[in-house]
Amino acid sequence: MTSLSRDTVVGVVGAGAMGSGIAQLAATNGHKVLLFDQDASALDRAMAAIEKNLARSVEKNRITGDHGAEIRNRISTAGWETDGADAYADLKNAGLVIEAIIESLEVKRALFASLDKVVAPDAILATNTSSLSITAIARASLRPERVLGIHFFNPPTVLPLVEIVPGLATSQEVTDASRSLMEEWGRKPVVASDTPGFIVNRIARPFYGEALRIYEEGIADMATIDWAMKEIGGFRMGPFELMDFIGNDVNFAATRSVYEATFHDARFRPTLTQQRLFDAGFFGRKTGRGYYDYSPGVTMPEPNQDRELGELIFRRILSMLINQAADALYLRIASAHDIDTAMTLGVNYPKGLLAWADELGIPETVKWLSALQDFYGEERYRPSPLLKTMAADGFTFFST
Numbered sequence: 030m031t032s033l034s035r036d037t038v039v040g041v042v043g044a045g046a047m048g049s050g051i052a053q054l055a056a057t058n059g060h061k062v063l064l065f066d067q068d069a070s071a072l073d074r075a076m077a078a079i080e081k082n083l084a085r086s087v088e089k090n091r092i093t094g095d096h097g098a099e100i101r102n103r104i105s106t107a108g109w110e111t112d113g114a115d116a117y118a119d120l121k122n123a124g125l126v127i128e129a130i131i132e133s134l135e136v137k138r139a140l141f142a143s144l145d146k147v148v149a150p151d152a153i154l155a156t157n158t159s160s161l162s163i164t165a166i167a168r169a170s171l172r173p174e175r176v177l178g179i180h181f182f183n184p185p186t187v188l189p190l191v192e193i194v195p196g197l198a199t200s201q202e203v204t205d206a207s208r209s210l211m212e213e214w215g216r217k218p219v220v221a222s223d224t225p226g227f228i229v230n231r232i233a234r235p236f237y238g239e240a241l242r243i244y245e246e247g248i249a250d251m252a253t254i255d256w257a258m259k260e261i262g263g264f265r266m267g268p269f270e271l272m273d274f275i276g277n278d279v280n281f282a283a284t285r286s287v288y289e290a291t292f293h294d295a296r297f298r299p300t301l302t303q304q305r306l307f308d309a310g311f312f313g314r315k316t317g318r319g320y321y322d323y324s325p326g327v328t329m330p331e332p333n334q335d336r337e338l339g340e341l342i343f344r345r346i347l348s349m350l351i352n353q354a355a356d357a358l359y360l361r362i363a364s365a366h367d368i369d370t371a372m373t374l375g376v377n378y379p380k381g382l383l384a385w386a387d388e389l390g391i392p393e394t395v396k397w398l399s400a401l402q403d404f405y406g407e408e409r410y411r412p413s414p415l416l417k418t419m420a421a422d423g424f425t426f427f428s429t
């Protein structure tokens with residue numbers, strides 16, 4: 030029986046944006062934390078960021094100064110002087126190690142192989158990968174049954190969603206123990222199968238991809254598409270604004286990775302518009318230019334606030350999103366409850382997509398998708414078999 034408790038020592042390897050947040054979260058929840066990085070300056074930056082966050086919590090009276098110091102003192106950093114397994118020797122007492130190093134299968138596999146040599150045989154080894162196969166990473170370990178994905182969202186101290194992703198060889202008790210621990214940390218864990226993009230990064234693709242198609246076809250400009258999704262759909266940001274915020278390099282990489290990993294499923298096909306933006310280095314807010322120009326003095330384009338056009342844009346994109354959510358359920362990537370939780374907590378959608386489908390009527394979504402498929406003759410628009418069956422039988426995802 031595997032159980033993880035506050036007494037479990039947590040190792041975190043990789044002290045970048047994610048690793049530092051995960052270390053802070055674990056220490057806040059009472060764990061002794063060992064934070065590693067191959068780069069000493071990354072460790073310094075991580076500890077400075079953690080101290081700043083804790084100081085802010087003290088200022089806002091969320092925690093006392095003593096409590097903040099206690100949390101800080103639970104974290105120790107190490108591991109930069111030597112390469113290889115010796116660097117991680119202190120991890121022998123860890124019950125859980127969470128890896129948050131660069132997104133490279135080769136580098137992650139090398140790390141998991143070296144962790145095996147120092148970590149206790151019953152420890153759980155987790156990866157925070159967003160796009161790589163958990164099963165492929167686990168294969169580098171001699172204990173693939175104790176390896177799984179624990180995928181946090183950025184920043185991990187703020188966003189409660191965590192995707193728990195067992196690989197093909199992961200044991201049920203490891204999945205259950207990890208899920209329980211995340212609940213104890215005040216997170217909202219959902220379980221996803223080891224498939225490209227897991228839940229959120231897979232289902233969210235049409236929010237960007239279909240918006241880009243609508244733009245490429247000249248149906249509407251970017252400002253109008255953003256306006257429609259916010260004003261009519263109730264989304265916090267429009268697709269183009271959001272891509273500029275996330276970074277077009279990051280978003281394009283996620284799009285390409287899901288497309289490649291699904292063996293070129295047409296539903297996930299990237300667009301040339303995004304490729305060219307990427308080619309130009311127009312990565313969004315961080316480079317001052319993306320889909321929009323953020324240079325000082327440049328005014329944002331005005332949307333065409335035609336409600337009929339807005340409805341059409343919103344319903345087309347929403348139908349594609351619901352289709353992805355339904356297909357994820359059909360392919361047993363996650364439960365209906367976990368799919369809706371993931372999209373509302375992970376990317377702040379105003380409603381769960383399956384609940385939204387129930388509200389609008391599943392036959393209505395099938396009608397939209399079938400009309401798109403008839404018109405374009407593209408596989409991209411094929412309705413999920415689950416939606417078709419449910420529409421024919423009058424079923425809903427959730428009972429009212």
Ligand code: NAI
Pocket residue numbers: 042043044045046047048065066067068071128129130131132133136140157158159160180181182183
């Ligand atoms: P980052 O670039 O901020 O940090 C990575 C850190 O790992 C760096 O400090 C680097 O020095 C260190 N590192 C690289 N190779 C190492 C090795 N072999 N041993 C020890 N340390 C090593 O990256 P970030 O954004 O924190 O991402 C980390 C992981 O989390 C990636 O797998 C990424 O896909 C995933 N992720 C990232 C999210 C994000 O929004 N940034 C969200 C969810 C997951």
